[in-house]
Amino acid sequence: xxxxxxxxxxxxxxxxxxxxxxxxxxxxxxxxxxxxxxxxxxxxxxxxxxxxxxxxxxxxxxxxxxxxxxxxxxxxxxxxxxxxxxxxxxxxxxxxxxxxxxxxxxxxxxxxxxxxxxxxxxxxxxxxxxxxxxxxxxxxxxxxxxxxxxxxxxxxxxxxxxxxxxxxxxxxxxxxxxxxxxxxxxxxxxxxxxxxxxxxxxxxxxxxxxxxxxxxxxxxxxxxxxxxxxxxxxxxxxxxxxxxxxxxxxxxxxxxxxxxxxxxxxxxxxxxx
Amino acid sequence: xxxxxxxxxxxxxxxxxxxxxxxxxxxxxxxxxxxxxxxxxxxxxxxxxxxxxxxxxxxxxxxxxxxxxxxxxxxxxxxxxxxxxxxxxxxxxxxxxxxxxxxxxxxxxxxxxxxxxxxxxxxxxxxxxxxxxxxxxxxxxxxxxxxxxxxxxxxxxxxxxxxxxxxxxxxxxxxxxxxxxxxxxxxxxxxxxxxxxxxxxxxxxxxxxxxxxxxxxxxxxxxxxxxxxxxxxxxxxxxxxxxxxxxxxxxxxxxxxxxxxxxxxxxxxxxxxxxxxxxxxxxxxxxxxxxxxxxxxxxxxxxxxxxxxxxxxxxxxxxxxxxxxx
Amino acid sequence: xxxxxxxxxxxxxxxxxxxxxxxxxxxxxxxxxxxxxxxxxxxxxxxxxxxxxxxxxxxxxxxxxxxxxxxxxxxxxxxxxxxxxxxxxxxxxxxxxxxxxxxxxxxxxxxxxxxxxxxxxxxxxxxxxxxxxxxxxxxxxxxxxxxxxxxxxxxxxxxxxxxxxxxxxxxxxxxxxxxxxxxxxxxxxxxxxxxxxxxxxxxxxxxxxxxxxxxxxxxxxxxxxxxxxxxxxxxxxxxxxxxxxxxxxxxxxxxxxxxxxxxxxxxx
Numbered sequence: 103x104x105x106x107x108x109x110x111x112x113x114x115x116x117x118x119x120x121x122x123x124x125x126x127x128x129x130x131x132x133x134x135x136x137x138x139x140x141x142x143x144x145x146x147x148x149x150x151x152x153x154x155x156x157x158x159x160x161x162x163x164x165x166x167x168x169x170x171x172x173x174x175x176x177x178x179x180x181x182x183x184x185x186x187x188x189x190x191x192x193x194x195x196x197x198x199x200x201x202x203x204x205x206x207x208x209x210x211x212x213x214x215x216x217x218x219x220x221x222x223x224x225x226x227x228x229x230x231x232x233x234x235x236x237x238x239x240x241x242x243x244x245x246x247x248x249x250x251x252x253x254x255x256x257x258x259x260x261x262x263x264x265x266x267x268x269x270x271x272x273x274x275x276x277x278x279x280x281x282x283x284x285x286x287x288x289x290x291x292x293x294x295x296x297x298x299x300x301x302x303x304x305x306x307x308x309x310x311x312x313x314x315x316x317x318x319x320x321x322x323x324x325x326x327x328x329x330x331x332x333x334x335x336x337x338x339x340x341x342x343x344x345x346x347x348x349x350x351x352x353x354x355x356x357x358x359x360x361x362x363x364x365x366x367x368x369x370x371x372x373x374x375x
Numbered sequence: 376x377x378x379x380x381x382x383x384x385x386x387x388x389x390x391x392x393x394x395x396x397x398x399x400x401x402x403x404x405x406x407x408x409x410x411x412x413x414x415x416x417x418x419x420x421x422x423x424x425x426x427x428x429x430x431x432x433x434x435x436x437x438x439x440x441x442x443x444x445x446x447x448x449x450x451x452x453x454x455x456x457x458x459x460x461x462x463x464x465x466x467x468x469x470x471x472x473x474x475x476x477x478x479x480x481x482x483x484x485x486x487x488x489x490x491x492x493x494x495x496x497x498x499x500x501x502x503x504x505x506x507x508x509x510x511x512x513x514x515x516x517x518x519x520x521x522x523x524x525x526x527x528x529x530x531x532x533x534x535x536x537x538x539x540x541x542x543x544x545x546x547x548x549x550x551x552x553x554x555x556x557x558x559x560x561x562x563x564x565x566x567x568x569x570x571x572x573x574x575x576x577x578x579x580x581x582x583x584x585x586x587x588x589x590x591x592x593x594x595x596x597x598x599x600x601x602x603x604x605x606x607x608x609x610x611x612x613x614x615x616x617x618x619x620x621x622x623x624x625x626x627x628x629x630x631x632x633x634x635x636x637x638x639x640x641x642x643x644x645x646x647x648x649x650x651x652x653x654x655x656x657x658x659x660x661x662x663x664x665x666x667x668x669x670x671x672x673x674x675x676x677x678x679x680x681x682x683x684x685x686x687x688x689x690x691x692x693x694x695x696x697x698x699x700x701x
Numbered sequence: 702x703x704x705x706x707x708x709x710x711x712x713x714x715x716x717x718x719x720x721x722x723x724x725x726x727x728x729x730x731x732x733x734x735x736x737x738x739x740x741x742x743x744x745x746x747x748x749x750x751x752x753x754x755x756x757x758x759x760x761x762x763x764x765x766x767x768x769x770x771x772x773x774x775x776x777x778x779x780x781x782x783x784x785x786x787x788x789x790x791x792x793x794x795x796x797x798x799x800x801x802x803x804x805x806x807x808x809x810x811x812x813x814x815x816x817x818x819x820x821x822x823x824x825x826x827x828x829x830x831x832x833x834x835x836x837x838x839x840x841x842x843x844x845x846x847x848x849x850x851x852x853x854x855x856x857x858x859x860x861x862x863x864x865x866x867x868x869x870x871x872x873x874x875x876x877x878x879x880x881x882x883x884x885x886x887x888x889x890x891x892x893x894x895x896x897x898x899x900x901x902x903x904x905x906x907x908x909x910x911x912x913x914x915x916x917x918x919x920x921x922x923x924x925x926x927x928x929x930x931x932x933x934x935x936x937x938x939x940x941x942x943x944x945x946x947x948x949x950x951x952x953x954x955x956x957x958x959x960x961x962x963x964x965x966x967x968x969x
Contacts, residue, residue: 388811391808392808392811392812392815393815395808395809395811395812396812396815396816399812399813400816400824403824403825403827403828404824404827404828406828406829407827407828407829407830408830409827409830517954517957517958518950518954520957521900521904521950521953521954521957522950522953523904523907523908523923523927523946523949523950523953524904524908525907525908525911525927526927526942526945526946526949526950529927529930529931529934529942529946530942530943530946532934533934533939533942533943537934537935537937538937538939544934544935632817633814633815633816633817633818634817634818636817636819636820637817637818637819637820637908640817640819640820640912641819641908641911641912644911644912645931655820655823656823656912656913656914659823659824659826659827659912659914660912660913660914662827667823667824667827670820671816671820671821671824674816674817674820675815675816678814678815678816678817679815682814682815
């Protein structure tokens with residue numbers, strides 16, 4: 103359903119005010135994901151994960167340099183199509199809670215999202231109510247302003263906004279940051295159930311641990327490159343089936359895994375050598 | 376309870392500031408080289424002998440030390456007596472209230488119009504940075520912000536009144552007709568050009584301010600999120616922009632009442648519109664000390680209340696601040 | 702492209718401003734005499750090749766008078782802006798010395814800001830009896846509060862900085878801290894502040910003069926020229942009103958743009 107081929111993204115920066123250079127943020131990135139699945143994109147901060155989300159959605163600044171292609175449902179995803187699909191077919195759950203407008207009550211914001219996806223005003227309002235209900239947000243939360251919501255509630259509002267438009271591709275950018283374990287599991291299982299409904303969910307996260315239980319496939323990113331795309335089931339034992347050393351190290355470095363730190367360091371030295 | 380306390384503190388501060396305004400303007404008047412007896416007599420000063428002058432000075436205490444005179448003036452002020460204006464041969468209170476009634480039509484309509492126009496232009500310009508519309512509006516705003524008020528007034532008279540003959544050249548009504556007999560339409564006709572001129576000048580700052588707000592919003596995560604939902608720039612400007620920019624625009628408009636008043640002085644002078652601004656200039660040119668003091672105090676009250684409202688507006692309206700007082 | 706543009710713009714504005722400045726500053730020598738010279742057979746003539754911007758009721762060349770007026774405005778604005786900045790800086794530093802002084806300065810700022818500028822200008826010009834020095838002092842006194850507010854906030858922040866505390870703990874005197882820490886920090890703000898005050902100062906000088914309480918009518922100030930033009934308004938002598946004001950607008954605009962772009966360049 104979504105196929106990304108050799109995607110390279112460069113953004114300008116200004117070392118001095120008369121000088122402009124380009125920095126590479128995505129480097130020949132490729133992977134593909136099918137409908138009805140949850141595809142996790144995992145990488146350290148600065149690996150270009152959020153930019154990948156913005157690239158797919160077509161939200162990059164005008165001075166960005168882009169090469170490579172994205173295909174959505176086997177058709178090339180160009181700027182015009184992105185504009186057409188945004189909100190209707192593709193939705194983004196943004197990373198920051200600042201994405202909520204602080205001056206607008208919750209249900210109104212959700213209904214705007216529904217309205218932008220093509221619903222008429224009245225239908226959008228109802229859809230917003232349903233979406234909020236679906237994520238266990240009551241009327242009081244619907245009437246609240248964003249600063250009155252807890253972090254977990256605000257996350258669920260963002261999810262409800264992506265849900266209200268009935269999009270079939272949902273990109274969730276670090277949806278669990280700053281949440282306690284209970285809230286986090288709630289948000290993650292909500293994403294999983296979206297995939298069960300036949301949508302494609304791209305989960306962008308820095309934490310492999312949280313992604314693995316719910317993901318079907320995992321793409322490991324490092325410095326703008328896709329190091330490896332593997333099924334979630336490959337992350338077992340020592341991770342022998344993983345092809346790249348970086349993915350193996352990442353897997354073994356998880357605190358739950360019973361590998362001593364010295365072994366990891368040893369492995370790293372090996373890979374460096 | 377906290378709200379009450381905050382209001383009380385604000386009012387106290389307002390009183391202190393007004394007292395200072397009174398002190399500063401009074402000492403400025405005392406420092407003036409104009410002889411207070413001459414100022415008191417106005418045009419009759421030639422008819423008075425030196426002995427009579429001495430009598431006048433004694434009666435009004437012009438020879439007393441300045442603090443004593445100031446105290447006396449304050450006492451009068453407290454009893455509601457602002458003194459007597461020799462330029463208009465009326466008590467100062469009456470002059471101010473009559474003149475202000477005429478000025479408020481000019482000030483009020485220019486204020487409202489400049490908010491509306493400035494806000495709309497700012498939203499349109501800020502919705503799409505670097506678009507041709509944005510460039511046009513910004514250029515217009517930069518130019519009007521640097522335009523001398525009275526020059527624009529002179530230009531508009533030259534073009535609309537003299538060349539096209541659409542509007543009257545001066546005053547608040549036709550000459551030779553009592554102001555009570557002028558109809559509403561005639562008044563509006565005389566008011567139109569001054570209002571338009573004052574509006575054009577007041578618009579610039581609000582436009583630029585609103586535009587800056589909009590540019591910040593368009594770069595914010597709120598806008599990116601809205602774009603991700605498939606919103607167009609117009610949609611974002613209308614739904615999010617108006618909410619985010621209206622309070623700052625209103626605050627700015629309230630906080631710049633002093634500038635508006637300054638503009639109205641110049642415009643009333645050019646159009647010979649008999650409002651408070653023209654009275655100020657007359658008082659300054661013809662050494663009408665009580666009137667000058669009265670106007671300074673009155674406008675200070677006017678400006679201070681504007682500033683106070685501007686300060687409280689956020690607390691009253693912005694949902695993020697409102698809760699703190701509840 | 703986008704981030705380069707403002708700087709090119711700044712350079713463009715600055716060079717226009719510099720050129721105009723050169724013309725203005727030298728105008729005293731090559732237009733000063735002409736500005737007062739009457740031509741009795743050339744009264745109220747429209748612009749032509751012989752009289753570039755036309756002549757006034759006494760047959761004086763309008764272009765010479767406009768240039769001389771702009772030069773005058775420039776000097777008045779310059780002095781007033783410098784004086785205003787000096788007042789703002791000294792009061793802002795004074796406010797740092799003790800909380801009581803700070804409260805006093807704050808009250809003074811609030812007081813001066815609560816009277817409309819033009820009325821305060823009228824009061825001060827009235828108190829000083831009009832004339833060149835009165836205008837300069839009046840404009841300076843009315844314009845320092847807004848700059849002082851900015852500087853005070855800047856210095857307040859600076860006072861909280863750790864290195865000021867260290868300096869104090871090392872036993873450095875109040876004067877040393879002011880001289881070595883406060884002043885160098887405040888100076889760039891002052892420069893931009895002065896440049897931003899400048900156009901306001903010019904506009905207010907012209908307004909005061911126009912109202913008749915500023916410079917004397919014998920001087921070819923822009924305010925005087927425009928007040929003069931008011932008298933010939935209904936006669937269709939448009940050039941008397943258009944050109945002096947246009948000159949003033951261009952001067953103020955170029956200074957204002959330079960100042961704004963300079964501020965943007967200085968603060969990333």
